[in-house]
Amino acid sequence: MNRMLLVLAALAVTGAAHARTLDQIKKSGTVTIATEGAFKPFNYFEGKKLTGFEVELAEAIAKQMGLKVKWVTQPFDSLLIGLSQNRYDFVIASHGITPEREKAVSFTSPHYCTGGLIVARPGGPKTGAALAGKTVAVQVGTTYLENVQKVKGVGDVKTYPKDPDAQQALLAGRVDAWVSDKFLALDAIKATAGKLQQGDLLFQEKIGMAVAKNNPTLVTGLNSALAAVQKDGTYAKISQKYFGQDIRCK
Template identity: 70%
Template sequence: MKKTVLTIAALTLLATTAQARTWDEIKQSGTIKIATEGAFPPFNILEGKKLTGFEVELAENLAKELGLKVQWVTQPFDNLLIGLQQNRYDFVIASHGITPQRAKAVDFSNPHYCTGGAIVAKPGGPLTAADLAGKSVAVQVGTTYLENVRKVSGVGDVKTFPKDTDAQAALMAGRVDAWVGDKFTGLDLVKAQKGKVKAGALLFNERIAMAVKKGNSSLLKELNSALDKSLNNGSYAKISSKYFGEDVRCRN
């Protein structure tokens, strides 16, 4: 999914001179600290006090491959990469789309899934980019969805919300004409609402990856190795099938 240019600039200013924990230091401690949002179903979501979702299970699988215990940290989406710069955790897995701007602030792993920004609307509502002309759109703040909606020619009022679930609720309440967000989240919304909304076209495609602090090459190498093992030994496919009914890995 997700970060605005302003936030990326702030990340550069907030970068600490202190070094992130290296792979050897993490391995010696026996525990890896992982951050996510916990408010982006089906990828990461707090259900009561339990953190679950595709990315949560995948990260726990990777930690198991690496022989580590997991300590989870949840943060509002806009704070996640800032906390990474401040060494508050070792890596972030929270549906961050790989963009050139973000790649200046953090180092990305190999992508752990591919997706796109989808339009969802009530029957008769806008379902293509052209249909968004003059229409109001709900989108989560600080995301690549917001950036891409603003690029649509003639788009009307773009309303931002702190959580994606808030943006979805605005659509269901009729306060906006459409919602734009992750295509898999959109499919879940359509399924849950049983005909009250319809999935439309994709505005863009994107590759999603985990983020480590800039320069933490030793940890990045281990994460990529663990991800490769998961993709090849069937564990990734099993987790993906549980949440999506298909394998959502990137194919190219």
């Protein structure tokens, strides 16, 4: 059992019997949301300001629900642990919806669809088959790690605390390839001006907001608010700002 599965198993046992319900959150007037803050363009800091697609989307959802927002940022692989300890109400941090994670937390409807893109330096591996015997960089605790480990014949899989660390390992030549979110990777490829090249999409996934188990009213409330901002054009406006396209699941 790998580290992620151990963490998820612990979360499933811990549970979240005292998570705040939607009514309790509305009564307080403020929803506490957690994210990583190091996953550009989804959630990241510009100086001291937390911003990004998911940050703006979550704030639009909260506004739709009539709530103010309090943000919490912490490392990606501890976000779901904090959720199980009721340190915040929900998490929006590009978590892929997987059967393993669904044993530990509840997910909202997907707020975007993406996949794991292979990135390499010019001449490097660009397909799943080409990863055989190669060293691949991924962020710890992610679905990228899980899916790269499933590739037949893959060589060493190196994990890094943050995704930019994995990218830098590739740029520095310490690894042969990097697998990350499609949109994040495309942004990085564009920013490096020819130093990195796009490979194949290794897998596809749906991304959702995570809510503590046994808190169905909050899931319902978030789903309703997400649908509302998608219908009134707010979602499309935010998505166009960061990606030049609408990234909702089709």
